[in-house]
Amino acid sequence: MELLKEVLEKIKPSEKERAIVNAVTKEIVGIAEEEIEKKGVSATPRLVGSIAKDTYLAGDHDVDLFLAFPLETSLEELRKTGLELGKSIGERLGHYEVAYAEHPYVRSTYKGFEVDIVPCYNVKSWKDVKTAVDRSLLHTEWVIKNINGRNDEVRLLKRFLKGIKAYGSEVYVRGFSGYLTELLIIKYGSFMNLLENVEFLGKSKIIDLEGWLRKEPEIAYKTVEREKESPLIVIDPVDPRRNVASALSWEKFGVFYFKAREFREKPRLEFFFPPKKETGDYKEILKKKGTHLVTLIFPKPELIDDILLPQLERSAKGFEKSLKREGFEVFDLNWGYVERAFIMLEVDRVERTKVLLKPGPEFLSERALDFYAKNQKVWIRGKRLYSEKAVKESIVDVIEELLAKNQVALGKNLREPIKEAEILLNFVPPELEEEAYLFLSKEKWNIKG
Amino acid sequence: MELLKEVLEKIKPSEKERAIVNAVTKEIVGIAEEEIEKKGVSATPRLVGSIAKDTYLAGDHDVDLFLAFPLETSLEELRKTGLELGKSIGERLGHYEVAYAEHPYVRSTYKGFEVDIVPCYNVKSWKDVKTAVDRSLLHTEWVIKNINGRNDEVRLLKRFLKGIKAYGSEVYVRGFSGYLTELLIIKYGSFMNLLENVEFLGKSKIIDLEGWLRKEPEIAYKTVEREKESPLIVIDPVDPRRNVASALSWEKFGVFYFKAREFREKPRLEFFFPPKKETGDYKEILKKKGTHLVTLIFPKPELIDDILLPQLERSAKGFEKSLKREGFEVFDLNWGYVERAFIMLEVDRVERTKVLLKPGPEFLSERALDFYAKNQKVWIRGKRLYSEKAVKESIVDVIEELLAKNQVALGKNLREPIKEAEILLNFVPPELEEEAYLFLSKEKWNIKG
Structure with a gap:
């Protein structure tokens, strides 16, 4: 199909790019081999991932360098020696930092390539697999073969x-x-x-x-x-x-x-290359739907997406549940970050009339006489005295009270930042205007968009 | 106390009234005795209640005439003969109708007195009591004695x-x-x-x-x-x-x-003689509280209060429950009748924005392709397709839909009349203005009023 050729022209690495990728990865493996030899460690450097399998897209080439240790190595030994070895390779490559998955590993960059240096076991079969990353060796082999x-x-x-x-x-x-x-x-x-x-x-x-x-x-x-x-x-x-x-x-x-x-x-x-979704005025959507938008904005904590986004989701769902309990209908949820992190709630209204029923004590008590004396109107339901007053409450006040009383289930690392969040009603700052439009118009989820 | 004397002057039957009451009850008992003799029934007429005990208030004298049958009488016999005897006494008194409690009995009027003619057993002790009314004989005797x-x-x-x-x-x-x-x-x-x-x-x-x-x-x-x-x-x-x-x-x-x-x-x-509660403008109260009044009005069914009022209560509570489920807050309930029967609901709002989430089929089906084709925006949650639209819904429409779908628990005899009810928003006809004021202002329950 002509179209697919056109796509491939854009996404298939050119001969020139392939040459560079091959040269650079070779250099990296060479450096790893040198460090292994220098340290006298019994590990083998192995390229895995899309470069090894030659399935990477043009311009998208992270190097996954695994350090495969013999199966006899103890887990502690693998962690310790693997990390040390990774660090010295990283040093040779230029600079590095330590990242954490099941085990710590080293992230580095070299000549514009991101390089992950990950210790693993040199497994030959699924029966040998001991850590989550070991299987990658087998995946790479299997794909290359097939x-x-x-x-x-x-x-x-x-x-x-x-x-x-x-x-x-x-x-x-x-x-x-x-x-x-x-x-x-x-x-x-x-x-x-x-x-x-x-x-x-x-x-x-x-x-x-x-x-x-x-x-x-x-x-x-x-x-x-x-x-x-x-x-x-x-x-x-x-x-x-x-x-x-x-x-x-x-x-x-x-x-x-x-x-x-x-x-x-x-x-x-x-x-393959979707145009940016067409956007529009979120305020128009609000007017058309008759719903309201509550947005909480707060500084993005220093967390990787794998941790931050699930916690934002959990927090958004916490607000949904708590606000429903308070009598607001929450139609939909959205979360994410641009410059700052945000949670958006599409709700049915931003104010509620609340008739505050003031329950008093049961009436055969001293305190009941007090309550009776102090309130202008008093009546009895069951054994209890009651009085009431009506107040208008903004959803902002309700949210602030919920947060103050810890009555919203929030992501662990977001509790403090969310308590300091700005709460905006039917208005978002420019950085979120597009997000608000896509969310409220449902274009964000719309498959047909 | 001077005040109590003043009250007694108003509520104690005068000598003249007592003479009339005594004469009329004597006549009634006489008529009953004649009918018993004529029919050859072994029953004794017995006066019970506040006239017999001389504890009635001036102007408030219903005659309770019990027909006491021997303990040996079977329950069927008592019901049958008792009712027949009651009817012939009622006929002699002028006119009658049959009313129903645990057993049927006869209600009549004679010279302006309401007369209830009730068959019972001639019990001497609580151990003899067989029907709910038997105890009245013992109550009357005990009070007279003490x-x-x-x-x-x-x-x-x-x-x-x-x-x-x-x-x-x-x-x-x-x-x-x-x-x-x-x-x-x-x-x-x-x-x-x-x-x-x-x-x-x-x-x-x-x-x-x-x-x-x-x-x-x-x-x-x-x-x-x-x-x-x-x-x-x-x-x-x-x-x-x-x-x-x-x-x-x-x-x-x-x-x-x-x-x-x-x-x-x-x-x-x-x-003792409370002035009518001071009333005011219910619309002012609504404005002050920021709440709303929904009133259902419908023809009062031909039922005695003992049946009608509990059914109205049950129906009002049915609306409370159903409307809460639909997202309206119901603050208080009121029911009763003036010319027509009514149910009043004090609610937080009269309109809701409802984002109608249109759930479609699960997506691996023919119907899913249809749904996908027909809707402008479609997204997936779980396995299911969704689309949505937002509508404004009046509480009147919601109530009408709930009634049409039989989703309100209503008193048994009120189902039909309530389906035909007028539903009024923040407005009541003149006959209910006072009731609405007392309800919304809480003066209706206010003990301190």
């Missing part, structure tokens, strides 16, 4: 998924991982063929490239059973215990499903 | 309770019955002494004039245990199984408690 020249098809699929915002297995995306796209291409042979079979894929649901359901039925069926609520079950060719698509959400699979159908009917470049 | 000339004190107490709206044991009043006022006077000797002891009464709580707790401890303590949530436990002098005050609510006892204290401090004629 990709069979369809690397560009993977690139098309990756770009397509990026275009429709369904790429990435991060907890705040819950889309398709790089490895999953590779397996889908290996299964279906080409990007277009995958798209042709998206209904079949959704219905058959299970992909088992290595025939684990035959070879290791007990383990593989356990995986299927455990993952039965997932939209896809792709049994990892290198590990029957794992569903490669376990992070994929129904939402993101659904977006892919509909976009695949649309692309088949009307293939357009925009699927 | 009243000891304090009849006018009973009259003062009755009038006082009427003045503060705490008289009557009907289910929609839950106040002091006539028999309970008599027992309270017999216990405390006088109206003023009862008032002096109201705190003590509230705390000691138990009155046992016949010493049942000694004579029949097992039965009497069971009564106390069963009634322990009542504000008063007055063990029936003629039946240890019964709390004479069991119908008395905490509310009505509370009103009595506070009014008794106030009267002791500042005795005034108004306690």
